[in-house]
Amino acid sequence: MRLTDRQKLIFTLVIHEHIQTAQPVGSKTLVKKYNLAMSSATVRNEMAVLTDYNLLRQPHTSAGRVPTEEGYRFFVGNLIHKSALPTNTRRTITHQFYQSRQDVEQWLKLAASVLANQSQAASLVTAPHAERAIFKHLELIATRGRQVLMVLVLMGGEIRQQFITLVEAVPQERLSEIANQISGQCARCDAEGIARMRPRFDALGQDIVDILLAEMTLIEESATGEIYLDGMTNVLSEPEFAESDEARQALHIFEERSLLENLLSSTMMNTDVGGIQVLIGGEGTWEELRQCSVVLARYGDPNSLTGSVGVLGPIRMPYDRTISTVQFVANVLSDLVSETLAV
Amino acid sequence: MRLTDRQKLIFTLVIHEHIQTAQPVGSKTLVKKYNLAMSSATVRNEMAVLTDYNLLRQPHTSAGRVPTEEGYRFFVGNLIHKSALPTNTRRTITHQFYQSRQDVEQWLKLAASVLANQSQAASLVTAPHAERAIFKHLELIATRGRQVLMVLVLMGGEIRQQFITLVEAVPQERLSEIANQISGQCARCDAEGIARMRPRFDALGQDIVDILLAEMTLIEESATGEIYLDGMTNVLSEPEFAESDEARQALHIFEERSLLENLLSSTMMNTDVGGIQVLIGGEGTWEELRQCSVVLARYGDPNSLTGSVGVLGPIRMPYDRTISTVQFVANVLSDLVSETLAV
DNA sequence: TTTAGCACTCTCTTATGGAGAGTGCTAAAA
């Protein structure tokens, strides 16, 4: 599909106008509003062509034109001009990050909040997660009776805590001793390596190692760690979600952790760090997202920890701006992660 | 305000019917539907009285009656008969908890999920939080260069982790040594006690103690820990939130952490563990909740850790059932907390 | 190839007229 420059112009303007007004765009309006040096009839003819190409669509015979999903895809793939975020916006965002507490969780929450505010849509951010869990440090803390708090630190700073129940009460000194042994001998090992070390420990130590291994397997199997969401109410202000049924369907995906993980992992597989993935209207796969678009980026260090950041909004979304914002936030997070967390 | 038995009956039925249908309730319908042994005219007269009492309201002159907020309050305060949750529902819920991973975070998420499903409304659960932060254990883990991961464990199992940057790189052995010293000498101390111990440590140790103190103060100042939310999309299915503006207003409070904390802390001050607080229509204080009711309970052990569980839904809410559910979940959490976390 | 003109189409808004549900009041019945 090859468009003339004039067709590109008209198509871009239709998208632009429709994103602003949420209404079908007519030929006359377009000519008047953008002072086009051609008549509405010409625009009409070109629109007819674009409609043939399935880039535009008429809600009904005598209405203006609306971009199709395919149209949006074509726009994002071919016509969009990536505008960098304004310098002062960039500065404000960066500032907020370096201002905040130096804590991964804070950063991720902040990233979600920034994305939600900048894009006026819903945002999602996953915690950085290593593809392979590499053990770093273990801590055992007696709480009461046979209850022990196990804190597991992975290379890269992922932390998991869990209460475990031993067969009998064990004094803190003994627990510390075991934890130190394991920490010392298994540092930088993956699950396999730890399994090999298992025989070196005494009975209690082996029990602990078993729990540790189970936990590490669990971590490796989960595609993503914690997910931070924000700005869900933003999408409620969009006219396409005025009827709460539509809104419920769209927001439902945010409450179904498994759906969300699916979406993230399946799109992340195709995206490198630094890359951007744009899902428009569910792409035929995600029934719940039929009315939505998702812009996702991957951040972190591909050799150690990566996570995703993204925005979910209506299909009628200012893609250029959203993409720049998502990309920028991803970069900021990448920097922060590699500065503080990298292996 | 003293009601005759017949007035109580009619009032209760109006509430019951309105909760089911979301429509104004007329005298004729009421007589027919509930086979009342009186004529619609009698019901009409009683309704007029109840309207005088400001328990009922007419949306317009010739419409049926709708409970006022005051009416709901009167109902919850005086007429409600607390029905225990059905045995098998209770069993199902308990089962889910003991089935799940033995982990506070899991329990809280599960609690939120159970509440949301059972009440078909939005739910909120706060992590158990001690009024006074009592130090238990400190861990320092070298990551890279001057970056150190600090893991702070409080009595009761609250865990905070934070990256800190030291003035110079310090080997892990030295870090462990300091952490052990502090853990050993400051165990069971509050912030004040730790401050008194500060001179005992060397320069590096004192730096760490300062960071530790800052963190503990922060924890003590925050009214509540993590907040888990669920079921937000449930409220979107209620007819009163069909227009997304209303829904946005209601859900907004869930995204403004500070609002939520305010709400929780100010209501929790008036509630003992085991008690229930019902906020109807924002009670004049919470503008955002004008269309909503909130049922909150406190769980945990008043001497150590407490948290809140609650449900947010439309004012037209089946209070009896919601209250039982919230209370039951609060009890389950109390049990779990006192079994595993108590000081 | 572009444009002016025109007939036509479809939605959206507004007005109109019941149908339906419910009320309050009055006077009769219990």
Place this chain on the structure above:
DNA sequence: TTTTAGCACTCTCCATAAGAGAGTGCTAAA
């Protein structure tokens, strides 16, 4: 004194109709 039947009245909701407005496709002229 309390309850009830009856009745006039009120207000919403819904379907129908008419007109305005915006836009289209087509044709013929520029």
